[in-house]
Amino acid sequence: MIIRIEPDSDIPIYTQITNQIIEGIARGNLHFGDSLPSVRAFAGDLGVNMHTVNKSYHELEKKGIIRIMPKSGAMICSAQELKDKASLEKLSEAFRPLVAEAMVLGMEKEQIGELMKSIFQSITEKES
């Protein structure tokens, strides 16, 4: 799986890494139980600071998507672990301000639903 860093983006680099790993899992390019590269190797590959990769891994751990083990490194959780640890409530809280923003832009419930469908589609379809 190829991670593309956009240095000029408004989105911090560690979040770009986090988001692309999550999309990689969603799209099936990365799999439950897969090991992630070591922080050092990944940072070297991407040409970013080790601190940046570290921050991304910790963000993924906080979301309940990966496990970080002292010796064996970072590993994507199993589907079951993900369901146990990751919280739908937290995800719902994260969606909330964006839904409010969409409402402020005049979007109706149905339009927001359509937007979600098109994003879902584009994640599924996009080749990486």
Added chain:
Amino acid sequence: MIIRIEPDSDIPIYTQITNQIIEGIARGNLHFGDSLPSVRAFAGDLGVNMHTVNKSYHELEKKGIIRIMPKSGAMICSAQELKDKASLEKLSEAFRPLVAEAMVLGMEKEQIGELMKSIFQSITEKES
């Protein structure tokens, strides 16, 4: 409209303010063209640093939701301005990693749609 600050939340205080102002507009407690309090007055009311309110106002300005004018202060954009300035594409980009996260948690397109509906509903219904 009452802003509730949760000091122990994971969400930075300036983002809590931003989100609640957006929800206030979505819910009709705040209106297009309304003036927002001065940074000093608002910070005093909320018991937070002026810098925090400032950061929130600039975040709202960046999203194209308010205008900040040197003399008259911060003002919520008109509905038309909002449609012109705020970018659906940016909003869609913001939704994208959350949709991917929902997919990783095993949610199907329809379930994500249902989640959106329930958030929409809870924003509309919630009294402030």
